[in-house]
Amino acid sequence: ETGVTQTPRHLVMGMTNKKSLKCEQHLGHNAMYWYKQSAKKPLELMFVYSLEERVENNSVPSRFSPECPNSSHLFLHLHTLQPEDSALYLCASSQDIGASYGYTFGSGTRLTVV
Amino acid sequence: DQQVKQNSPSLSVQEGRISILNCDYTNSMFDYFLWYKKYPAEGPTFLISISSIKDKNEDGRFTVFLNKSAKHLSLHIVPSQPGDSAVYFCAARGEAGGTSYGKLTFGQGTILTVHP
Secondary structure, eight states: OOSEEEEOSEEEEOTTOEEEEEEEEOSOOSEEEEEEEOTTSOOEEEEEEETTEEEEEOSOOTTEEEEEEETTEEEEEEESOOGGGOEEEEEEEESSTTOTTOOEEOOOEEEEEO | OOSEEOOOSEEEEETTSOEEEEEEEOOTTEEEEEEEEEOTTSOOEEEEEEETTOSEEEETTEEEEEETTTTEEEEEESSOOGGGOEEEEEEEEEOTTSTTBTOEEEOOOEEEEEEO
């Protein structure tokens, strides 16, 4: 158990569907992140939350909508996705944004858009 | 513009030998560098880090070297073991005062295979 739990582990959705990815951490961390990992590409930072407030949105299309209701939970709401959005979506947390020892990652959600 | 690059997509090493994973970066505004290890179906896990004010950090079989003038870092694993087979990601943290403070920028990863 990594301390960061992501559900579901796998998700297949059609382009007209609406779904949500969930991330939960009970490490007492104040910062949470969404990353996208596509094949043979670097992990791409999507969103950053610090103390439940969004501090960064890296030019992510509006079909991805994050939500952070409290410091332990982070959601990524998905709607009208494209096949190129198929990827591994990773959630991470850290004590604070500047934590030198890095992040704790979840196991990811493998998303396939058909 | 990819600021952190791992130019070798894969590396194959014999058990007991040294594995050397390389990473180059272009932004001098990074203050910390980290290596993560990722097994299939799991998220990346933190392995070792180094501050930009140091040139070497060692932790057991793992040593990270930093050459700031060349904007290059490397991870050495000695001796390599089959359980080390995984994807290794290099990451760099934006320094305080910058627009990317605290945020990690990752390379694309290197697949290490250690053969028995």
